[in-house]
Amino acid sequence: MSNPVFFASPGALDGVGPGSVFVLDGQEARHAVTVKRIVAGESVDITDGAGTRLTGTVVEAGQGSLSVKAGEVSFEQRPAVRLVLVQALAKGDRDELAIETATELGIDAVVPWQAERSIVRWKGDRAAKAHAKWQSVVAAAAKQARRSWIPEVRPVADSAGLSKAVAAADMAIILHEDARNSLRSVLEAASLVADGTEAPLEVLLIVGPEGGISPREVTRLSDAGAVTALLGHHVLRSSTAGPAAVVLASDVLGRW
Template identity: 30%
Template sequence: MQRYFIEEALTLGTEIEVTDDIYHHMIRVMRMKEGEKCWFVDTNHELFQISVKKIKEKLVIVSIDEQVAQNVEMPINVAIACGLPKGDKLDLIVQKSTELGVNKIIPMTIVRNVVKWKQDKMVKKVSRLQKIAKEAAEQSHRLQIPEVTSVMSIKEIIALSKDYDATIVAYEEEAKVGEASAFAKTLASLSPGQSILMIFGSEGGLTPEEVEQMTQAGIIACGLGPRILRTETAPLYALAAISYHFELQK
C-alpha cells in the first residue's frame, strides 16, 4: 500500500482532514476511493493504517484505524557528507541513500568541486533535494525522512563530526595502497544506537591537504575496497556495507 508522511501526531480511532499535496496524490494520482486504505507515518515516526471515509473537492477525510509496529530503520544513525557532483548525481545520491537507510545528507564545498551553489539559489536546491528524500522514504517504506542540510565547509564538517561516535573520510589514495581494514574496524567498533558520519569527495576527489585537515581532527581516512569508486557510487557502497554489517549479519 501507498505510504505518506503526515506533519502531525496521529491518534488511533480519530478522523483527520488531508489537503494539498497528499490529497492530490491520493485522489488525483492514485485514484483512491472511499473505503480504500493506505499508510500514514506521523511526526513521532509511528505507522498507522488509515481508510478513506469521505472525498470532497479539496480535501479527503480519513480514519486512523490501526497502529502498526515496524522496524525498518538502520540500527545506527548514519550521515553522509558529499562534495557537490556534476549534473543530477546528487539527486541520485539522495534518492538511493534514502532507500538504503541514511539519516542525514550534507552537501559539502571542497577545493575540487566543479559545481558551485550560489547562495541565492541554496534554499530552492535544498528544498528540491528534500522532496526527493521524502518521495524515496515513502517508496522504500521508511519511518523517517532523511534531513538534507545546506552546504557545509570542511571546517563545519569537522565541527559536526564531534557529535558522532565515529567519522570516516573515503580517500582514494588509501584504496590505491590496498588499505581495506579501517572501514571494517570502524563498523566493528560501533553498536546499535550509535552514529557514524561518512565523508566523500566529488569527481576530483579530496585534496591531500583537506584529508590531512580532517585526520588531524581525529577523522579516520579509509579505502572502500580495491577499486576506485565514482562519487555517486561510494556513499551507496558504504551504506550497503553498513546494512550488511548491522542488519544481515545477525
C-alpha cells in the same frame, strides 16, 4: 504488497488513535486522489515523517482531501546507530542521485558538502533553492521506499564546518581509494554498540566530489578524528559510493 504512503505535516498525527478518522489535505491528498487514484475502501499508510505511522482504510476521497479511518497507529524507533551521508556537491545531479538512493536504502541524514574540488557551488539564492531541492529529493525517496522517517537535510558545510562535525561525531569515515583498510574492517574494529539507554551513536560516511577529496582535506579531516576506508576494489562515482557504503554499513551494524 505494502500500502502506499502519504505524508502528513509534522505533529499532525499526534493524538490520533485506532478507530478515529484522520483527514489528509493539501498537496499529498491531491496526489493521492488525482495521481494515485486512491478511492474509498483502499488501505493506505499516513506518516508524519518523524516515525509515526497510521495504517487505515480510506472512507472518503475528495478533490482536496482524503479521509482515513485508523486501524493501527504505531511509532517506529530510529536506529541506535545512525548513518549520516556527507555528500560532496557534484555536477550533473549526481549528488541528488546519491542522496535519493541512500534515502531508499535507509540513511538517517545527509550533509551537503562544499568540497575544495566541487565544481558545483551553492551561493546566495542558489544555496537556499538547492537545499530545498535536496529536501524534496529525500522526501520523495522516503515516500517511494515507504519509510516512516524522512532523513534530515543538514545545512551545507564547507571543509572547516565539516571538520567540526567530524570532531563531534562518534565516528567519521572518509571513503578513499588510497585507504589501506576496508570499510567493513574499519566498522567491525570500531565495535559500535548502542544499548538504547544512551544517546544514539552517529557515523559520518564522507564522499568526495568527481575530482576526489584533496590531500589537504584528507589531512584536515583526519586531524579532526576521521579515518579512511576502502570501499571495494574499484573507483566508484560520487553518486555510487555513498549508497554502496550505506548498504555495507547497514549490514555490519545490524541495521538490516
